[in-house]
Structures are given as C-alpha cells and as structure tokens.
C-alpha cells in the first residue's frame with residue numbers, strides 16, 4: 001500500500017556544473033531547499049504538459065494593458081468575453097493613468113479555447129500588452 005502524499009527520498013546524479021546552476025537558482029529565487037525548487041520545476045512541467053495535451057479543463061489569467069481612449073475597445077473586449085465557449089470567472093480593472101487601463105481576466109475552459117480568446121483580445125486595436133498565465137490543477 002502506498003500513500004500518494006508520502007514524501008519519498010531518492011538520489012539523482014548530476015554533472016557538477018548543473019548542480020551549481022541548480023544551487024544558484026535555489027539561492028536566487030529564495031527557495032528553502034533544492035527539493036522545493038525541484039518539486040516546483042516538476043509541477044511547472046506538469047502544467048505545461050496538461051496545456052499541450054489539451055484534453056482537460058484548465059485555467060488562465062490574461063493580463064492586458066489597453067488604451068482607455070481607444071473608441072469602443074472596452075465594449076469589444078466585453079463582447080468577446082461573452083461570446084466564447086470559455087467561462088470568464090472574474091475580471092479586475094485598474095486605471096493606471098489617464099491613458100492606460102490594466103485588466104486581469106480569469107478564464108476557465110479547454111486550453112485551445114482559452115488561447116483563442118486571449119489571442120483575440122490581445123489582437124484588438126488599442127491593446128498594448130497581453131500576456132496569458134497558464135495554470136492547471138496539480139496533485140501534490
């Protein structure tokens with residue numbers, strides 16, 4: 001009987017230069033230990049693989065900065081959000097200055113649909129910056 005939450009210790013052989021690189025990242029990124037960094041690297045790859053497979057529901061956060069004065073842009077962004085086959089869970093809007101609005105859009109759905117929505121919003125005239133953060137459920 002094995003418990004999936006059990007932590008198992010195993011040893012890994014690495015070239016010295018690669019281990020040094022790992023340790024620089026442990027320090028540079030403020031990790032408590034090599035193990036914690038390696039766990040996070042593995043989880044990152046799992047999220048990437050889930051998005052690449054594309055066969056299960058995931059979540060994404062689209063961050064955009066757009067021109068407040070671009071006519072009808074806000075309306076276009078809203079219409080795209082309503083029309084898609086993905087679920088827009090929440091949006092947050094911040095007025096950065098007189099010209100720039102920052103918005104985060106939390107989206108749930110299949111990876112391809114989230115990518116499509118993000119590209120469509122990112123491609124609108126007046127959207128100056130668009131970046132999608134990809135997330136998924138991770139066991140342990």
Ligand code: NI
Nearest residue numbers: 068094095101
């Ligand atoms: Ni604004």
